[in-house]
Amino acid sequence: MSETPEKQFTLSQLAAMVDGEVVGDGNTIITGISTLQAAQKGDISFLANPAYEKYLKDTLASVVILSSNSVDKAPCNALVVNNPYLAYATLSHCFAYSLTEPQGVHQSAVVDPLAIVDASAVVAANAVIEKGAVIGANVIVGAGCFIGENTEIGEDTRLYANVSVYHGVSIGKQCIIHSGVVIGADGFGIAPGPTGWNKIAQIGGVVIGDNVEVGANTTIDRGALDNTIIENGVKLDNQIQIAHNVIVGENTAIAACAGIAGSTRVGKGCVIGGGCGLAGHLTIADNVHLTGMTLVTKSIKKAGVYSSGTAVEPNDKWRRNVVRFRQLDELANRVKKLEKDNG
Amino acid sequence: MSETPEKQFTLSQLAAMVDGEVVGDGNTIITGISTLQAAQKGDISFLANPAYEKYLKDTLASVVILSSNSVDKAPCNALVVNNPYLAYATLSHCFAYSLTEPQGVHQSAVVDPLAIVDASAVVAANAVIEKGAVIGANVIVGAGCFIGENTEIGEDTRLYANVSVYHGVSIGKQCIIHSGVVIGADGFGIAPGPTGWNKIAQIGGVVIGDNVEVGANTTIDRGALDNTIIENGVKLDNQIQIAHNVIVGENTAIAACAGIAGSTRVGKGCVIGGGCGLAGHLTIADNVHLTGMTLVTKSIKKAGVYSSGTAVEPNDKWRRNVVRFRQLDELANRVKKLEKDNG
Amino acid sequence: MSETPEKQFTLSQLAAMVDGEVVGDGNTIITGISTLQAAQKGDISFLANPAYEKYLKDTLASVVILSSNSVDKAPCNALVVNNPYLAYATLSHCFAYSLTEPQGVHQSAVVDPLAIVDASAVVAANAVIEKGAVIGANVIVGAGCFIGENTEIGEDTRLYANVSVYHGVSIGKQCIIHSGVVIGADGFGIAPGPTGWNKIAQIGGVVIGDNVEVGANTTIDRGALDNTIIENGVKLDNQIQIAHNVIVGENTAIAACAGIAGSTRVGKGCVIGGGCGLAGHLTIADNVHLTGMTLVTKSIKKAGVYSSGTAVEPNDKWRRNVVRFRQLDELANRVKKLEKDNG
Incomplete structure (x- = not known):
């Protein structure tokens, strides 16, 4: 990562971004962000989890973000905030990799004349955009992406390379869609008949709200009749499977490799651990937390922490x-x- | 999805397609299909699961597909059939999204001069087809697909965007392969040696029968020596892993996120729930049904329903x-x- | 697979490659490799697992690779070695499919003028290589691959079609990366705030050593602050999820559909079964073997075999x-x- 041009901020500038209090020298120059253990001079670090307090006294960081009750233990400048982890989240973006963004529609991209691409949008090399698609302001469609017929992508949304979005899908604003994601493939709708399975046409779409992030190789199927819905602020990790007609409520976060079967409705503010499996046609209340690899075969009506399985043994x-x-x-x-x- | 041009059928026309009996006005015009709850005037709906009978009396549908013993309860026209779910499956295709299909080989596609592409086949933008590949009549190869050397794709099969098919694979007729699928990657064949793992060349191929559907981001590895085989009529949901030399028997349906390890042979007519894991070198009898997330470490010799794991608890x-x-x-x-x- | 041109070796030639002893006629011509059951005249086969000894007496193979204590039972020529499975691994490559490799940079590929592509490297059709990327000697970048800014790929590494590698990733020498793999997507770093989740910029990279194989549709996320690391000789099967800041130790092999959560450190020489789930922030000792679908929520300090879950029942x-x-x-x-x- 050594090629990224250096960023530079004073401690006072950073403090202003998170409404924090500087204890020490506000003119200290900060050029990177790191863990307490790996930090070097010029770095800002943070103490959010008490388990890491043991690393505080030996850190080489120039500043540590922390809460007021740890300020006495800092061996360097401190940036005191109410929520150090949240302040770290905010300031991390100051030191993020600056990609050289392409501009406009690359000459190798194939954009149907009946698609509408905002003048500020980027369509990278070898992307394909079909008839009737609508690409909003400042959208970035990565290299090799496919955007199907009549699909709409809201402003400021970014699709990384090789994302596939079928026809008739709606993606909101400020979303991030990672490589290998497939949105709008057919749900698994089949009816047994005398000679085998009969396909049921999947006529619904997918509606994704604003500020949604979708991790690499996650799949979100289109609905059978109504839409599959991912509400605002949902965060999906990698390799998650969202089946047809699932509804995932606002601000729910789902860790990698979880799968949700058809027509299940997950509440708002839930946290679903990695590898969980939810059967179809269930209702999960708001603020339910499932620990990793939990199998859910019945609806959950009350907020709380739930689990299944057994733990590792010799x-x-x-x-x-x-x-x-x-x-x-x-x-x-x-x-x-x-x-x-x-x- | 509002851009789809409207479809229109009379109730009598629809009845003829499913060999059903009209109770009411055969000239009723039907323009959509929907659930009982969401249906509007002009829609056809269906009652297949008795749990939904409670929605029948208030439906706004113009017609409901149902069996003879529910006909008295319909508040509207009825289409009486023996198997309402199967009739729904058949009629759903009348109201499916009509994609504007591309024609012929797109100028941005890269087709090796020694590949054979039927004149009726479609090769969409930026697809790549290697030497010796054979693309049958009416096949649609989606945008960004890769078709390896000497791979054959049978007539009427559709590959959606960004599918990767390695060399020496055979895919039958009337198959549907969704985005992100990878067919024919190397099986996980490694032999321990004095300095680490030694790769075993994966010399077998993959043979997929007719009428097979493969869900988004599913992976089917090539065989180590013999072929990996997916028989006719198999339906695979998303993110399934089929390892080298697995055989999946005719008309077996597998739900999302299941994984089958090397050389396991699954019988015909099986139903494997989401997230199931089957160890290698097993034999699973015909008509076995595994419930979701079942771990199978021994062969199953008799048809029936099998399970493992424990259920969710606080x-x-x-x-x-x-x-x-x-x-x-x-x-x-x-x-x-x-x-x-x-x- | 019938189109592959025939390979041909004498038994003596093959014996020399694995330092084996010929019992029989060293001039025997061998043109293929097969299982004991499927072998035909002209094939070499092998006996590594005692369970297959029953197939030895009826094999039609012209030669069987076996250990000295089975040599008396061979009905044909024998190639006697200390480790028949390892010898099979070595000789399998003699009979592997010979792909017609493309040459140089395909005219449809989009390579940034500031990328460095070795003159001996291949960049296949419709691949995209960004600014500052470094593609080493004899590397093959498959069709439709995306290689992000400043990413480096070591010599002799092969990426099959449609692989996505983000910016700032380092991949070593002699690696094999299968289709659909995503390397360097953002880790799942989110901090709860008053109005929902706040994204944490993922500033670390991914460092992959030499001789690593990564199976189809596997995802390896970039680190939050430090790098995610895959050490030399690691073998990853399909659809594995490696979260941010995970370290996978040298020569560890992981079967399909396993998932490892953030910051977990897996030792060297481990074997992790299919579908296992490892929670975050754990340390797994060297030479740990996890059986399929094991859930690990605590660190494992001693080498050995570990399991969880329950077994299939009616x-x-x-x-x-x-x-x-x-x-x-x-x-x-x-x-x-x-x-x-x-x-």
């Missing part, structure tokens, strides 16, 4: 316990009998 | 049960001792 | 056991009470 011990799990109903009946005999 | 309760699971073998031994002491 | 039996699992803590307390009552 294989020999696990094998014996798995055998016992298979006999669990019988074991419970034997205990019942013992209680009766004793009673 | 996290605090789950934590206690997980601890007990780790002690399960010991608990069973303690019950045995109690029985002995009592007996 | 659904009716499973349902009863799952109910009992939910009552397991209570059951254990009842057993404790019985023991106390029994004195």
Whole structure:
């Protein structure tokens, strides 16, 4: 990453961005951001998780973002804020990689004459945009992307390279869609008939709100009849599967490799751990938190933390316990009998 | 989706397509298809699942597809059939989105002079077709697809945008392959040696039958020595992993995020739930149904429904049960001792 | 696969490549490699797993690779080696498909004038290479690949079609990257704030060592601050998710559909089964083996085999056991009470 041109800010400039208080020299020059352990002179770092406080005293950072109750322990300048992790999130963008953005429509891109591409939008090399698509202001369509017929992409949204968006999809403003994402492929709608499965045409679309991020290789299917809906502020990690007619509520965050089956409705503000599986036609309440790899086969009506599965064990011990799990109903009946005999 | 030109059929026309009986006015004009709840005047809807019968009396649909025993409850015209869900599947295609199909080979596509592309086939923008590939009649190769050397694609098959098919793969007729699918990548064949892993060349191919659908971002690896085989009528949802030398039997349907390890043979007519994992070198009988996220480590010899795992619980309760699971073998031994002491 | 031109070797030539001993006629002509069951005259086969010894006596192979203690049972020529599976791995490459490799930079590729592409490298049709990227000697960048700004790819590495590599990524020598892979997308870094989630800029890169293979549609995210690291000799199967700041140690092999959450460090020489899920911020010792679909929520400090989950059962039996699992803590307390009552 050494090629990125250097960024430079004074501590006072950074403090102003996060409404923080400088303890030390506001003229200190900051040129990078790093962890407490890896920080060098010129870097700003942060202490958000108490488990990392042990690294504070030896950090080489020039400034540490922290809360008021840690300020005495800082061996350097401090930037005191109420929420250090949030301040770190804000300031991280000051030091982000500055890509050399392409301009306009690349000559190798194939844009249908009946597509509408805003004059400020970028369409990178070898992208393909079909008839009737509408590409908003400041949108960046990455190299090799495909945008299907009549699909609309709202202003300031960025699609990285090789994203595939089918026809009739709507993506909101300020979204980030990572490479390999597929939006609007057919839902898995099949009806058994006398000679095998019969395909059900998937006539619905996909509607994605504003400020949504979709991780690499995630798939969001179009609806069978109504739309699949991803509400504003939803954050999806990589390799997530969203089936047809799912609704994901506002500001819900879903970690990688989770899958949500057809017509399930996930509430607002939920946090779904990596690898979770949600069966179809369920309703998950707002503010539900599922820990990693939880299998959900029934609706969840109350906010709270939920889990399933068993935890890792040495294989020999696990094998014996798995055998016992298979006999669990019988074991419970034997205990019942013992209680009766004793009673 | 409002840009699709309107379709229009009389109820009698639709009835003829599914061999159904009209109860009401056969001249009713139908322009859309919808759920009972969302239907408007001009729509046809359907009642297949008894759980939805409660929505029948208030539907605004102009026609409802249903079976003879619900016909009395329809508040509108009825289309009476033996299998309403199958009739819905058939009629859904009357109202599907009509894409403006490209024609012929797009000027930006790169087709090797030694590839054979049928005159009726479509090769969309920026697709790449290698030497010796054979593209059949009416095939549609989507934008940005890659078709490797000597790969054959049968007539009427459609590949959506950005599909990657390696060399030496055979895909049958009337298949649908969704965006991001990768067919024919190397199987995971590695042999341990003194200095690390040694790659085993993957010399087999992939053979996919007719009427197969492959969901977005699914991967089907080529065989190590023999072929990986997907038989006729198989339906694969999104993000499924099919390892080298797997055989998936005719008309088996697999839901999203399932994975099948090397050389496992899945029977015909199976239904495999989302997120299931099948170990390698197993044989799964015909007509086996696995519920979601089941882990299969042994062959299954009889048709039937199989499951594994545990169900979702509030996290605090789950934590206690997980601890007990780790002690399960010991608990069973303690019950045995109690029985002995009592007996 | 019938179009591949025939390869031809004498048994003696093959024996020399694996330092093996010929028992039989070293002039035997070998033109293919196959399993014991499928082999025909002219094929070489191998016996590595004792379970397959039953197929040895009826094989039609012209030569079988085997160890000295099976040599008496071979019905044909034998190639005796210490490690038959490793010898098979080596010789498999003699019979691999010979692709017609493209030469140089295809005219449809879009290469930034400030990218450095070695004269011996291949850039296939419709690939896109950004400013500052460095493509080493003999590298093959497949059709439709995207290589971001300042990314470096070491000599002899091959990217198959439609791979997406973001900016600031480093890939070593002799690597194989399969179609649909995404390297360097943003890690899932979000901080909760008063109005929803706030994105954390992902400033780190991805560093991939030498001799690494990455399976189709696998995703490897860039680091939040430091790099995500895949060490030399790592083998990743398809559809694996590697989150930001993960470190995967040398020669570790990971099977398909596994996911590793942020900042977890996996040791050297580990074998991680398909569908495993590793929580974030863990440390996994060297030489740990996880069986398929294991969930790991705590660090593992010792080499060994580990597992979690339960095994497949008929659904009716499973349902009863799952109910009992939910009552397991209570059951254990009842057993404790019985023991106390029994004195």
